[in-house]
């Protein structure tokens with residue numbers, strides 16, 4: 178990528194083509210102290226009030242700085258590298274972290290130890306990178322007093338409050354409004370598929386685990402759906418097309434959202450899985466189509482529940498797991514509440530929290 182000048186016009190040359198950069202695009206980016214607030218990097222002017230027919234009177238490049246005089250009297254000095262960064266036209270950091278697909282062979286999970294100042298440390302950067310690679314990360318020895326989980330979440334970003342509260346306590350209770358609050362096994366599922374938007378990241382913190390069972394289980398929905406795409410494209414296709422209704426009802430609220438079980442992005446790549454077969458309702462489609470849909474749902478359920486894709490581990494007191502609720506499914510094995518306490522606390526944060534923190538740490542440590 179090269180910036181070139183010709184006849185008071187600015188061009189970028191990407192090696193295969195040369196295109197003019199719109200003068201107004203450059204004018205919008207003026208960054209002198211009268212135009213841009215140094216701290217917030219927010220404009221001190223409103224570009225929508227300017228005449229879009231702006232012209233360049235003079236342009237020159239010296240030491241990687243493009244200096245322009247515009248015909249409205251404004252002079253601007255722009256860093257060429259900063260301009261070049263904008264030509265990717267999309268996020269070139271978070272989405273460039275390669276997702277590593279995994280199954281039950283995933284043996285070596287790197288755990289991190291909690292320490293003071295973790296949230297502003299380089300280690301936090303590594304923790305978040307691991308989170309984006311694998312869809313989860315475990316931090317050990319996290320303080321268990323006074324709902325520290327909420328502090329933890331708010332030190333990365335902001336807790337996403339739901340009707341279950343700012344955080345929720347996962348232990349068996351009488352007359353629960355969700356099966357999570359029993360001692361039953363929970364098959365792999367994603368949380369809250371009935372919300373709009375679905376909470377992005379679940380944080381679970383083990384406060385006490387005195388029972389023999391109650392193992393945590395995780396499945397990589399990305400790995401499973403990629404296998405399905407390869408081996409059963411018909412099943413994959415219908416699960417990426419049919420929108421089903423997810424529903425949650427209790428005394429105070431009726432939550433409902435419609436989505437595909439496998440949601441793709443605009444490039445037809447993996448974006449999100451939702452799976453919670455106790456609360457999904459497929460619309461009444463043609464019998465033939467429903468026939469295919471039910472076979473496809475059964476197949477993906479078999480894969481999610483198979484030992485090939487599931488990892489199983491015991492959360493110890495103080496262990497905190499952060500998991501991507503758009504990518505992973507989670508569950509637990511059954512336990513006997515007469516053996517002792519099994520008490521986890523959970524809360525949600527959204528992707529803006531982890532993305533914002535990661536970009537901040539990248540900037541701070543000049544990575």
Ligand SMILES: [Fe+2]
Pocket residue numbers: 357366367368507
């Ligand atoms: Fe859950």
